[in-house]
Amino acid sequence: xxxxxxxxxxxxxxxxxxxxxxxxxxxxxxxxxxxxxxxxxxxxxxxxxxxxxxxxxxxxxxxxxxxxxxxxxxxxxxxxxxxxxxxxxxxxxxxxxxxxxxxxxxxxxxxxxxxxxxxxxxxxxxxxxxxxxxxxxxxxxxxxxxxxxxxxxxxxxxxxxxxxxxxxxxxxxxxxxxxxxxxxxxxxxxxxxxxxxxxxxxxxxxxxxxxxxxxxxxxxxxxxxxxxxxxxxxxxxxxxxxxxxxxxxxxxxxxxxxxxxxxxxxxxxxxxxxxxxxxxxxxxxxxxxxxxxxxxxxxxxxxxxxxxxxxxxxxxxxxxxxxxxxxxxxxxxxxxxxxxxxx
Amino acid sequence: xxxxxxxxxxxxxxxxxxxxxxxxxxxxxxxxxxxxxxxxxxxxxxxxxxxxxxxxxxxxxxxxxxxxxxxxxxxxxxxxxxxxxxxxxxxxxxxxxxxxxxxxxxxxxxxxxxxxxxxxxxxxxxxxxxxxxxxxxxxxxxxxxxxxxxxxxxxxxxxxxxxxxxxxxxxxxxxxxxxxxxxxxxxxxxxxxxxxxxxxxxxxxxxxxxxxxxxxxxxxxxxxxxxxxxxxxxxxxxxxxxxxxxxxxxxxxxxxxxxxxxxxxxxxxxxxxxxxxxxxxxxxxxxxxxxxxxxxxxxxxxxxxxxxxxxxxxxxxxxxxxxxxxxxxxxxxxxxxxxxxxx
Numbered sequence: 001x002x003x004x005x006x007x008x009x010x011x012x013x014x015x016x017x018x019x020x021x022x023x024x025x026x027x028x029x030x031x032x033x034x035x036x037x038x039x040x041x042x043x044x045x046x047x048x049x050x051x052x053x054x055x056x057x058x059x060x061x062x063x064x065x066x067x068x069x070x071x072x073x074x075x076x077x078x079x080x081x082x083x084x085x086x087x088x089x090x091x092x093x094x095x096x097x098x099x100x101x102x103x104x105x106x107x108x109x110x111x112x113x114x115x116x117x118x119x120x121x122x123x124x125x126x127x128x129x130x131x132x133x134x135x136x137x138x139x140x141x142x143x144x145x146x147x148x149x150x151x152x153x154x155x156x157x158x159x160x161x162x163x164x165x166x167x168x169x170x171x172x173x174x175x176x177x178x179x180x181x182x183x184x185x186x187x188x189x190x191x192x193x194x195x196x197x198x199x200x201x202x203x204x205x206x207x208x209x210x211x212x213x214x215x216x217x218x219x220x221x222x223x224x225x226x227x228x229x230x231x232x233x234x235x236x237x238x239x240x241x242x243x244x245x246x247x248x249x250x251x252x253x254x255x256x257x258x259x260x261x262x263x264x265x266x267x268x269x270x271x272x273x274x275x276x277x278x279x280x281x282x283x284x285x286x287x288x289x290x291x292x293x294x295x296x297x298x299x300x301x302x303x304x305x306x307x308x309x310x311x312x313x314x315x316x317x318x319x320x321x322x323x324x325x326x327x328x329x330x331x332x333x334x335x336x337x338x339x340x341x342x343x
Numbered sequence: 344x345x346x347x348x349x350x351x352x353x354x355x356x357x358x359x360x361x362x363x364x365x366x367x368x369x370x371x372x373x374x375x376x377x378x379x380x381x382x383x384x385x386x387x388x389x390x391x392x393x394x395x396x397x398x399x400x401x402x403x404x405x406x407x408x409x410x411x412x413x414x415x416x417x418x419x420x421x422x423x424x425x426x427x428x429x430x431x432x433x434x435x436x437x438x439x440x441x442x443x444x445x446x447x448x449x450x451x452x453x454x455x456x457x458x459x460x461x462x463x464x465x466x467x468x469x470x471x472x473x474x475x476x477x478x479x480x481x482x483x484x485x486x487x488x489x490x491x492x493x494x495x496x497x498x499x500x501x502x503x504x505x506x507x508x509x510x511x512x513x514x515x516x517x518x519x520x521x522x523x524x525x526x527x528x529x530x531x532x533x534x535x536x537x538x539x540x541x542x543x544x545x546x547x548x549x550x551x552x553x554x555x556x557x558x559x560x561x562x563x564x565x566x567x568x569x570x571x572x573x574x575x576x577x578x579x580x581x582x583x584x585x586x587x588x589x590x591x592x593x594x595x596x597x598x599x600x601x602x603x604x605x606x607x608x609x610x611x612x613x614x615x616x617x618x619x620x621x622x623x624x625x626x627x628x629x630x631x632x633x634x635x636x637x638x639x640x641x642x643x644x645x646x647x648x649x650x651x652x653x654x655x656x657x658x659x660x661x662x663x664x665x666x667x668x669x670x671x672x673x674x675x676x677x678x679x680x681x682x683x684x685x686x
Contacts (some may be wrong), residue, residue: 007668010660012596024679026672027441037657048661098370098396102444182442253378293634300643305677314380317353318391332347336367
């Protein structure tokens with residue numbers, strides 16, 4: 001048994017892979033954005049959410065196993081983290097595409113924190129060409145609809161209980177084969193309810209277990225691993241994603257502006273205080289009539305506001321930059337796809 | 344002409360690629376560590392240093408062009424950023440290895456902020472199998488020793504002028520071919536001195552211009568792109584790098600400990616103040632004899648110290664985690680290499 005864990009963030013990314021087969025190589029990519037450090041009650045930022053890759057050789061077949069955990073969705077109606085999760089989906093797809101070109105078999109397992117038809121999920125599957133094992137499996141056993149987040153789980157916080165009484169499917173096993181290595185999902189299973197002999201479940205989510213089979217076809221394995229197929233649907237999905245990322249940019253710019261204004265106000269107040277403190281020292285006629293206690297408190301408050309608002313300004317500037325970069329990349333990809341489709 | 348720029352950090356990564364040939368795809372990896380945000384006078388942190396990849400198709404040859412800028416070296420004798428730069432070299436090498444498997448030709452250009460024989464440079468070249476165009480070129484024109492950082496440059500801050508009077512070579516063009524696509528460096532050039540007709544140079548560093556030629560050998564192009572050669576030297580270099588990263592971990596743990604202690608002290612002081620403020624309110628006998636001004640100032644200071652030291656604690660915890668993760672990865676790689684060499 002080999003294992004590979006992924007240290008990241010302040011408390012760790014929570015990703016770990018245990019393997020019966022030798023792990024020949026590994027790599028970690030930390031998402032550019034992952035929530036806000038000041039949202040302590042959500043806490044995703046502190047996890048340093050990432051995607052890990054381990055490369056296995058199983059009976060001569062090169063298998064790339066990706067494992068990830070995307071930012072949680074706390075409120076579906078007003079999802080502040082949608083742009084971050086979309087950026088993560090995009091970076092995840094890019095990471096898989098760029099590192100997975102020589103893989104015979106590609107598998108992604110993880111808590112994507114997205115419903116099956118959510119934009120990020122469609123983007124990921126369409127962009128990478130990976131298939132959802134729940135949709136493809138020949139045989140399924142487990143919870144209704146494959147739901148892995150269930151209200152009856154004592155550790156889970158289902159934010160949208162009323163809308164989804166039977167739970168939500170947010171944990172996935174996606175896969176794709178390549179030329180000469182077609183992959184099928186023979187069996188998919190989720191745990192359900194409490195662990196045997198206990199009155200508590202294994203975890204806050206139900207576990208997902210997929211049995212995949214590879215039919216090695218030596219004859220077809222020569223040449224390019226896989227055709228770079230251009231899916232016309234991808235253009236629409238990317239346009240939709242780009243619109244959402246743009247909304248995210250506006251939101252981030254708004255917070256950046258507020259933080260910047262607050263920092264400037266704090267700084268002006270601080271300057272005023274300094275002037276007020278200096279005047280009685282340099283003149284003999286003027287007298288500082290302002291109460292001392294209030295004066296000092298105001299000074300400290302001004303200092304704290306300037307500093308904290310300044311830090312926030314830098315943080316949200318990074319957020320804006322990262323979202324803009326993602327939007328740039330999406331726009332370039334759309335252009336390239338349209339040119340390919342036009343040819 | 345196509346171009347691709349890389350938005351990252353608060354002020355941008357400063358990376359940009361202009362290409363005569365169509366850029367078919369691009370990808371960006373931001374390094375896990377990149378200095379400290381509170382070292383404002385160094386400022387590297389705000390750049391969000393990254394490595395960018397653009398994929399070109401030049402006359403049917405797939406060319407991966409990587410572009411990067413690593414953390415600066417401000418003091419060679421006591422280089423606080425060595426562990427960060429080593430981590431960046433390691434991640435750069437991993438990024439090139441994992442994303443470059445299908446490339447016919449791989450090129451890396453960038454300001455590596457490392458001397459030619461520095462550990463990070465040796466690690467990068469040995470791990471990726473890339474060659475230094477300055478060493479390999481048939482013909483060289485330009486500044487003495489290919490030095491790109493020169494004391495006489497009016498924009499440059501050469502921190503180690505006395506030790507390196509003719510300058511330092513810190514900007515590189517590295518390359519490698521693949522089976523069927525051997526690459527040679529025909530010509531290397533650096534700019535030197537001021538721009539023609541002006542009395543200022545083009546930039547703070549001399550520019551590097553490499554002319555590479557690819558001799559396509561169709562016969563040999565079948566099969567694996569390149570043999571996964573195991574360089575026995577790599578084990579020694581990795582051990583050396585691991586030792587440096589470990590020193591970095593100790594350093595980061597020390598600062599984390601100091602920050603944590605400061606945060607706890609600040610918090611205890613804050614609690615004491617709260618108690619002192621409450622006592623006169625609940626008892627009639629006690630009297631608050633502590634001067635009011637000092638009392639409030641102390642409270643504000645305690646609050647600010649707790650908050651800032653807390654933020655520093657989280658930041659340095661992330662630093663420790665990232666360095667530990669790198670050390671883990673290096674150890675695993677050493678193990679895998681030793682097993683391969685043993686076989």
